[in-house]
Amino acid sequence: MRRSDRLSEIIEIVRDGRLHLARDIARALGVSVRTIYRDMDTLVASGIPLDGERGVGYLLREPVFLPPMTLSMAELEALHLGMAIIASAADPELQTASRTLLAKVAETATNRRKAPDNWGFGVYPQMQAQLGFKHMPTIRAAIRTGQQLCITYHALDDSTSTRMVRPLQIEYWGQVWTLSSWCELRDSFRAFRVDRIKTCVPTGRKFTPEPGKTMQDYLRTMGAEQSH
Structure with missing residues (x-):
């Protein structure tokens, strides 16, 4: 087996997201453990998101292949x-x-x-769209990990409130970014302009999708409102 083919086979083995021992991969491919160690070093150096180390095992995190x-x-x-x-x-x-x-x-x-x-x-882009950039990494990470956020929001009527939200999706409207979320305070869906969020802090509390509180539910709700 050519080395390029073996590297592809290794990626196929570890792409299931589980931990794989080098000895098991070596056995499956008919090579030595030392060869697998060298191959893993090559894959990591090439930018493949592998986690692990010799003697512990390897797994592929967030694999995206087109x-x-x-x-x-x-x-x-x-x-x-x-x-x-x-x-x-x-x-x-x-x-x-x-x-x-x-x-x-x-x-x-x-x-x-x-x-x-x-x-x-x-x-x-207008400067207004850039005001909330500092919060974007925090919001995107919370969406990926399903983590609740505590935000301080300054509304257009100059009122300020603190909300616990389940972040669902970020949208860009050409001039501003908005955060679609489930608001625990209002017990309903809310969209917040990111440029008007003053503070944005992860609470450390994870949330799991619940019927009626998911992004799909939000889209159905919006569709129903627009049809009336």
Whole structure:
């Protein structure tokens, strides 16, 4: 087995999210444990999100694999436009991710015609949209992990309140970002403008999806209200 094929096989083995011992992987692939150790070092160095160490085991965290796909020039332009918006209207982590994503696309994309260096997009978001950027990493992490947030919110009527919320989704409306959530105080869904959130602190309390309180429920509620 070629080494490149073996590396692919290792990823297939560990992508189930469980802990795998090097000796078990070595046995499955018919190689030595020392070879697996070297392969793991290579995978980590190449950016594969592997956790673990020798003698303990390895697991793949948050694996995201995209199959080979063919993109039209219009689809590439759409990708560049989306990344241009993110690079100008998101928190630093996503801005960096947008740049590295485009770099990866540029390295792997092939076309008989050379892709243009200048895609013709200029994105200039309003300052208002940028006011809540400092909270974006905290909110996104809470959405991923299902963690309740305590926010201090300054509403448009100048009132200020403290809310315990279950963050569900962040939306960008071209001028401002909003956080769709389940508000424990109001016992209903609420959307908060991120630029008007003054403080945003994880409570350390996890929440599990409950009927009537999920993002799907929120979308159904919004759809029902718009139909009336």
